[in-house]
Amino acid sequence: MIDxxxxxxxxxxxxxxxxxxxxxxxxxxxxxxxxxxxxxxxxITDRPIWRDVTRFWGKLFGINFVLGVATGLTMEFExxxxxxYYSHYVGDIFGAPLAIEGLMAFFLEATFVxxxxxxxxxxxxxxxxxxxxxxxVGSNLSALWILIANxxxxxxxxxxxxxxxxxxxxxxxxDVLFNPVAQAKFVHTVSAGYVCAxxxxxxxxxYYLLRGRxxxxxxxxxTVAAAFGLASSLSVVVLGDESGYALTDNQQMKLAAxxxxxxxxxxxxxxxxxxxxxxxxxxxxxxIKVPYVLGLIATxxxxxEVAGIVPLVERADYRIRQGVIAYDAVEKLKVNRGDLTARExxxxxxxxxxxxxxxxxxxxxxxxxxxxTIARAAWSTVPNVPALFFMFRVMAGLGFFFIVFxxxxxxxxxxxxxxxxxxxxxxxxxxxxPWIAIEVGxxxxxxxxxxxxxxxxxxxxxxxxxxxxxxIWATIFGFxxxxxxxAVIEVKLMLATIRKGPEIYxxxxxxPAPKRAPANTFTAIPAx
Amino acid sequence: MSIPFDYETMRLIWWAxxxxxxxxxxxxxGFDLGSxxxxxxxxxxxxxxxxxxxxxxxxxxxxxxxxILGGGAIFAAWPFVYAVSFSGFYLAMFLVLAAFxxxxxxxxxxxxxxxxxxxxxxxWALFVGGFVPALVFGVAxxxxxxxxxxxxxxxxxxxxxxxxLGLFSPFAxxxxxxxxxxxxxxxxxxxxxxxxxxxVRDRAQRFGQIAALAAFVLYALGGVWLATGDIGYRIAGVAxxxxxxxxxxxxxxxxxxxxxxxxxxxxxxxxxxxxxLAGPLVALMGIRGRKDTLVFAGSSMANLGIIASVGLSMxxxxxxxxxxxxxxLLVWNASSSHTTLFIMLLVTVVLLPIVLAYTAWAYKIMFxxxxxxxxNLNPDFY
Numbered sequence: 001m002i003d004x005x006x007x008x009x010x011x012x013x014x015x016x017x018x019x020x021x022x023x024x025x026x027x028x029x030x031x032x033x034x035x036x037x038x039x040x041x042x043x044i045t046d047r048p049i050w051r052d053v054t055r056f057w058g059k060l061f062g063i064n065f066v067l068g069v070a071t072g073l074t075m076e077f078e079x080x081x082x083x084x085y086y087s088h089y090v091g092d093i094f095g096a097p098l099a100i101e102g103l104m105a106f107f108l109e110a111t112f113v114x115x116x117x118x119x120x121x122x123x124x125x126x127x128x129x130x131x132x133x134x135x136x137v138g139s140n141l142s143a144l145w146i147l148i149a150n151x152x153x154x155x156x157x158x159x160x161x162x163x164x165x166x167x168x169x170x171x172x173x174x175d176v177l178f179n180p181v182a183q184a185k186f187v188h189t190v191s192a193g194y195v196c197a198x199x200x201x202x203x204x205x206x207y208y209l210l211r212g213r214x215x216x217x218x219x220x221x222x223t224v225a226a227a228f229g230l231a232s233s234l235s236v237v238v239l240g241d242e243s244g245y246a247l248t249d250n251q252q253m254k255l256a257a258x259x260x261x262x263x264x265x266x267x268x269x270x271x272x273x274x275x276x277x278x279x280x281x282x283x284x285x286x287x288i289k290v291p292y293v294l295g296l297i298a299t300x301x302x303x304x305e306v307a308g309i310v311p312l313v314e315r316a317d318y319r320i321r322q323g324v325i326a327y328d329a330v331e332k333l334k335v336n337r338g339d340l341t342a343r344e345x346x347x348x349x350x351x352x353x354x355x356x357x358x359x360x361x362x363x364x365x366x367x368x369x370x371x372x373t374i375a376r377a378a379w380s381t382v383p384n385v386p387a388l389f390f391m392f393r394v395m396a397g398l399g400f401f402f403i404v405f406x407x408x409x410x411x412x413x414x415x416x417x418x419x420x421x422x423x424x425x426x427x428x429x430x431x432x433x434p435w436i437a438i439e440v441g442x443x444x445x446x447x448x449x450x451x452x453x454x455x456x457x458x459x460x461x462x463x464x465x466x467x468x469x470x471x472i473w474a475t476i477f478g479f480x481x482x483x484x485x486x487a488v489i490e491v492k493l494m495l496a497t498i499r500k501g502p503e504i505y506x507x508x509x510x511x512p513a514p515k516r517a518p519a520n521t522f523t524a525i526p527a528x
Numbered sequence: 529m530s531i532p533f534d535y536e537t538m539r540l541i542w543w544a545x546x547x548x549x550x551x552x553x554x555x556x557x558g559f560d561l562g563s564x565x566x567x568x569x570x571x572x573x574x575x576x577x578x579x580x581x582x583x584x585x586x587x588x589x590x591x592x593x594x595x596i597l598g599g600g601a602i603f604a605a606w607p608f609v610y611a612v613s614f615s616g617f618y619l620a621m622f623l624v625l626a627a628f629x630x631x632x633x634x635x636x637x638x639x640x641x642x643x644x645x646x647x648x649x650x651x652w653a654l655f656v657g658g659f660v661p662a663l664v665f666g667v668a669x670x671x672x673x674x675x676x677x678x679x680x681x682x683x684x685x686x687x688x689x690x691x692x693l694g695l696f697s698p699f700a701x702x703x704x705x706x707x708x709x710x711x712x713x714x715x716x717x718x719x720x721x722x723x724x725x726x727x728v729r730d731r732a733q734r735f736g737q738i739a740a741l742a743a744f745v746l747y748a749l750g751g752v753w754l755a756t757g758d759i760g761y762r763i764a765g766v767a768x769x770x771x772x773x774x775x776x777x778x779x780x781x782x783x784x785x786x787x788x789x790x791x792x793x794x795x796x797x798x799x800x801x802x803x804x805l806a807g808p809l810v811a812l813m814g815i816r817g818r819k820d821t822l823v824f825a826g827s828s829m830a831n832l833g834i835i836a837s838v839g840l841s842m843x844x845x846x847x848x849x850x851x852x853x854x855x856x857l858l859v860w861n862a863s864s865s866h867t868t869l870f871i872m873l874l875v876t877v878v879l880l881p882i883v884l885a886y887t888a889w890a891y892k893i894m895f896x897x898x899x900x901x902x903x904n905l906n907p908d909f910y
Binding site for chain 2 (some may be wrong): 062063066067069070071072073074076077080081082084085087088091092093094095096098099100101102103104106108110111112114115117119120121122123132162164165166167169170171173222249334365413466467471474475478479482486489493496497
């Protein structure tokens, strides 16, 4: 039997390392494009202040970028170290986007980021802009590929189980690539990253405006961030990935859980603004509902039904029973590859094999499960409803806040009103908000997928490596210690760089560089 | 779409590609690891150490991607190997990851503050980031050669029965030292090319000479050990080269000296160990004769030859099990499906040349030796 303590610790470690990694990635995704914008303005207008603006944000980008890279290393190997059976079971599909990510995205961003920092004096203006663009493209491509991988876990298409190799194998790679869930997730996630960077740039700029320092640079950054942020915050909400939720049983379960909707309603279903759902009572108390809206959003029609949790559990019960037949067939095929009856039974029930595996949490051999155990397994397909319900509302609420926030910022920047103290203060206070929204959004997506590692295919608890709890505690402790130290250093360096403010750069080789600053302000800084 | 190569050929191609990847990693990031291992010893003052750091500063990040890509490519092409080895070598993997995490941060953050204690700490962090992976990679290869204590059940779930300290057997330690010597030599080779004439370069070359001798002697000793020691595995019966990827369908046995059998069957393979032996000597000649490019060429030859010889000795084994004859991972039984291998081959054929092209361009832009003047004046330097 599976040691659930190992599973829970493995999940804890994955959540910690992924959430930590994802503190840095969104800023990288967005800030790289803001650098492209400011540097493009520099190249087009040839006004040196835009170069200084670019280099200042570039410096903060660099401090943040390295931690994204460093903590990303852990992610690339953690499937193998902690989720070995998962890696075996779906590596034939899941490994490909990860490898392509390395080849197409990581090489691009990592090679060009070196030139971006070291190449100011070695590249032409256009050449340098090109390297900055490549860094932005590379980091965003990496988001694309990892979300194709994650999208497949949420909605596994283009793959079949092969009883001879005991794993999922690719049947149609095109379906994996153009998985609608993956596409929606990509747009949603990178937009969230752009919002994050825009809030960051706006917040720091407003800090300078409040203090009356670096005004010229701050106004320009304000303007760029306001426009970029407005576009991205609209994109993140409007192109949110809710459209994908009607696709499969498990995606429907996630949607029902986010909405705390226990029974199927008459179409179109209402959207619950607030309520208190309970996983044990199977109901949501004190609901406040807006009629029709959920049905419209989720199914894009007036007649489409949004399934409730209880009927979905009944469906899971049925699929578990079908899955047991498939499981039995696989066991027979293990013994005799040529067993034709087993082969035929397998072909009929193969899509439900994953459901039979849910039983392994309660019995070693799913074929021995009684009705009560099957019912338990069916109810185990319900994720943590109250957690999803509230986290989703935090994320969505912040999403709408960003739209209003950036619309206001945009209005001020168009009217050149950079002196509204209340807004400047709000922008500084709001700086942590996108990180909260993003981390909670990750949790909604991944908690909502439970109990599955791959929806309908492989339960999470089966995916873990055969490790001991001591081993996992050792690495949890190690990662936590290392990451905490790095987090403290990172934040300190960020704050120190922000306090110091932008510098005025000159070409140290005495090439024709903008001579704006008096000569005595230039000191060679023994740093980048 | 029909696949132009049969499954057996495709598996062979991927075995070769994995070798190329590993060698790509050793040739590029290898000198970063070696230079970082040398950092506290060849640079005595802050300015001297900054010369070393900036010799690898602009390109280490791209080089490191070979390591990340290695993880992704093993996952995609050899999922069994990814699952069994990383979960089996669990704590060793953690050490490598922790060391690798220190590197990017060390490069970037060291220069952010002027005080000496801060910089000294990061220098040692960078040293750990270079030395620990260099050692652990070698130790891991030593363990793979000796066989790893894992078994697969009928669901193909892997169970590992060794311990962290069990990894450090005498033979594995020897392999670890070969790896350290080889990479330190490569680092010295790079610093020879990249630094202006001066005390740092002289010291790097002195360490390079020691590393070259050590790499030669230890590698030769490893060969003798393989010939006379109780190491090696062979396939019992037949392994279906185009069969399903299920390691439990093949049987392997422990057989002393079997790792040298391939050289008898295919004499051309002897080129690899010869290159591995000649490389350090060529590098040594380069240092003695003040021929800078020869030093780096020699250390590159050493990397190429030593890594290739491990792969060729073991072929078609990838990861032999020391406790279960029906679990060993082979080129023929541990790969992805035919379709996935083909898709990944297409992707590699299209993208790898592009990667190599812009990497070469990046090196060209940053071409030239790092000078004391750069380190003192260039605000872009670490």
